[in-house]
Amino acid sequence: MDDILHNLQVINSRIEAACSKSHRERSEVKLLLATKTVTPDRIITAFKAGYTLIGENKVQEIKEKYDALQLIPHVKHFIGHLQTNKIKDVINYGVSCIETVDRIELAEKLHQRLLAENKTMDVMIQVNTSNEQSKFGISPDEAANLTKQVSQFETLKIKGLMTIGLFSSNTEKVRSCYKLLKNIQQQIIALNIPNVEMNELSMGMSGDLETAIEEGSTIVRVGTAVFGKRIYPDSYYWNENK
Numbered sequence: 001m002d003d004i005l006h007n008l009q010v011i012n013s014r015i016e017a018a019c020s021k022s023h024r025e026r027s028e029v030k031l032l033l034a035t036k037t038v039t040p041d042r043i044i045t046a047f048k049a050g051y052t053l054i055g056e057n058k059v060q061e062i063k064e065k066y067d068a069l070q071l072i073p074h075v076k077h078f079i080g081h082l083q084t085n086k087i088k089d090v091i092n093y094g095v096s097c098i099e100t101v102d103r104i105e106l107a108e109k110l111h112q113r114l115l116a117e118n119k120t121m122d123v124m125i126q127v128n129t130s131n132e133q134s135k136f137g138i139s140p141d142e143a144a145n146l147t148k149q150v151s152q153f154e155t156l157k158i159k160g161l162m163t164i165g166l167f168s169s170n171t172e173k174v175r176s177c178y179k180l181l182k183n184i185q186q187q188i189i190a191l192n193i194p195n196v197e198m199n200e201l202s203m204g205m206s207g208d209l210e211t212a213i214e215e216g217s218t219i220v221r222v223g224t225a226v227f228g229k230r231i232y233p234d235s236y237y238w239n240e241n242k
């Protein structure tokens with residue numbers, strides 16, 4: 001488990017350096033640990049070191065880890081593609097924010113379920129900034145409109161925007177995805193939509209968190225750089241049919 005603690009320190013230093021380079025406070029950027037495939041004992045190692053914000057991609061995994069993780073207070077976001085038939089479980093297994101609202105049908109079904117259970121949920125609008133078919137998210141042109149529609153559901157508390165961005169070693173191409181998300185955020189803020197907060201920008205992962213922070217990220221989602229390589233390719237998690 002030493003590797004996890006060491007890796008967390010390295011990530012923390014990377015975040016600090018990126019913040020100071022872009023004249024931002026360290027407190028403006030949250031580190032979310034992407035814990036797909038990671039076992040509860042390893043996640044608990046991170047919790048004990050004070051890193052208590054996690055993100056899961058699969059409802060099934062959330063259920064499997066639920067009891068073990070309950071022992072330590074933490075905050076859990078949902079960062080995977082959410083199928084409407086899994087909504088009930090997401091609500092009942094301690095998820096406090098769904099970062100991946102990307103279509104009105106999903107928002108509507110979430111709202112109905114939350115109403116029935118007398119609950120509310122933080123959400124973020126997921127935008128496909130890389131224009132790749134393989135990635136989920138509303139297209140950039142439609143993001144403001146979707147935000148407006150979702151804002152009518154009073155159980156859903158919109159906190160900001162999320163994107164996965166391009167996988168590329170070309171930093172400037174990656175940067176353009178993050179710049180685009182920031183631009184969309186500014187456009188939405190200018191619309192002054194009631195019931196909409198736009199403070200959060202969830203963008204940046206193990207390989208590109210510096211670029212994301214320079215472009216205004218408030219949540220970086222880091223998996224491999226903390227927990228090591230996963231056995232499944234990311235397409236396994238980002239493909240609707242799996």
Ligand SMILES: *Cc1c(COP(=O)(O)O)cnc(C)c1O
Pocket residue numbers: 034036057079080164205206207221222223224225237
């Ligand atoms: C797995 C995952 C991450 C973390 O990716 P790493 O490259 O392992 O840091 C971030 N965001 C989402 C949506 C993910 O599924």
